[in-house]
Amino acid sequence: MDPKSTRTLGKSGVTVTVLGCGGGPLGDMYTLLDNDEAIATVETAYELGITLFDTSPFHRHGLSEQRFGAALRDKPRDSFVLSTKVGRYLVPPSAKQPLDRTQ
Numbered sequence: 259m260d261p262k263s264t265r266t267l268g269k270s271g272v273t274v275t276v277l278g279c280g281g282g283p284l285g286d287m288y289t290l291l292d293n294d295e296a297i298a299t300v301e302t303a304y305e306l307g308i309t310l311f312d313t314s315p316f317h318r319h320g321l322s323e324q325r326f327g328a329a330l331r332d333k334p335r336d337s338f339v340l341s342t343k344v345g346r347y348l349v350p351p352s353a354k355q356p357l358d359r360t361q
Contacts, residue, residue, distance in 0.1 A: 262307040267339075274339050278310030279303040284325045285317025293325065300329035304338065314343045 261277035282288075284296045291299075300311065311330065313322045326340060 264309070272339060274310035275308050277308060278312055279308050281311070281313030281317050281322035281326060284313070285322030287317060296325045297329045300326055304330065304333060309338045311338060311340045312342075313340070316343070 259276060261275060263276050264273045265276055266273050279300060284291065284299065303311070311326055313326050315323060317323070323342060330338060330340060
């Protein structure tokens with residue numbers, strides 16, 4: 259398999275690479291990542307030609323989405339596809355209860 263080869267998503271007409279970059283690990287799913295390291299991971303995938311990025315608000319309460327946004331914000335919007343989970347939304351934690359990244 260050539261990871262840079264592309265396919266069309268269903269009948270959408272949207273073309274993406276067959277290999278994508280998933281956001282679970284970028285949301286500290288398996289281990290805590292340094293923010294710069296997580297962003298650099300996405301930037302490197304993009305530089306290597308990956309055009310499909312997938313995340314979810316459930317990956318550490320939106321942390322994965324934030325990191326993808328930071329990495330991709332300056333890239334041409336038509337040069338990648340960023341998918342997330344439709345119908346999922348986050349309620350911000352109380353200012354008195356900051357998010358605990360160690361849980």
